Amino acid sequence: MHSEAAAIPQGARKFYARLTGPKQQLWLDNVTQFDFYDRAGPVKSASDAVAAxxxxxxxSAGEAGQ
Structure with a gap:
């Protein structure tokens, strides 16, 4: 997950392109680097995407207590 308004979006694209295995992109609009830490909306979007x-x-191997 990233945003055009966050730090170094072109670096995030290059990193993603080099990943192997299952992957999916999530780009949020008008979200700065700090918003991923400080704003409830972007944090929830990011954490929901990671959980999914x-x-x-x-x-089930990824569930707590397993």
């Missing part, structure tokens, strides 16, 4: 990714790639 882990559910899809790890299945």
């Amino acid at each position: 990714h882990f559910r899809a790639t790890l299945g």
Whole structure:
């Protein structure tokens, strides 16, 4: 996840392009680098996307207590 308004978006694209394995992009509009830490909306969007990714790639192996 990233944003055009966050730090070094072109670097995030290059990093993503080099990843192997399951991947998915999430680009949020008008979100600065600090918003990913300080604003509830972007934090929730990011954490929900991460949780969905882990559910899809790890299945039940990624659940707490397993």
